[in-house]
Amino acid sequence: MDYRSSLRDRPVRPAIAPGDIFRSIEESPPETAEPMEKIFADFETKIVPEMTHWQHPRFFAYFPANAAPVSVVAEYLVSAMAAQCMLWQTSPAATELETRIVDWMRQALGLPEGFSGVIQDSASSATLAAVLT
Incomplete structure (x- = not known):
């Protein structure tokens, strides 16, 4: 298939x-x-x-899914290790990779040096973080 x-x-x-x-x-x-x-x-x-095909070009409901080919490969690598990427202590390499990727995104968007953040795992946790902030 x-x-x-x-x-x-x-x-x-x-x-x-x-x-x-x-x-x-x-x-x-x-x-x-x-x-x-x-x-x-x-x-x-x-x-x-x-299934409802979230990656279908005519699917316009909810939030877009994250199954771009590069995301599928990344998810495969993470699941092969059963990585728990919650904290630096649980996955130092994943935490530092995320930190670097966030900085790359800062650069790509033309944001000033020192601007930083974290990648949220869902719209729910992103909304909670925004409300708490």
Whole structure:
């Protein structure tokens, strides 16, 4: 499956009713391990077509998702390490990388030296930080 190249041709939202996907999944867990080919085939036939496609060019609801190709690669690298990037102590390299990237963004926007910030993980936490500030 080449999800990104087929995205434009998919409907933004599936034409399904609540419970349709639930009923398409086996009622009991498998007794033995399933081959990855079957797992991926189920994913491509039962899950992907029935999702709301946040990266679709005609999706204009909520907040835009962060699945640009570069974000997908970065997320893969982080999840491969199971990194918890909350504090410097939990992930020193991630914290310092974020600090450098924020400074690059400052430079790209033409903001003055000394202007700094942090990257929030969601609109909710960004709103909370703004309210507290």
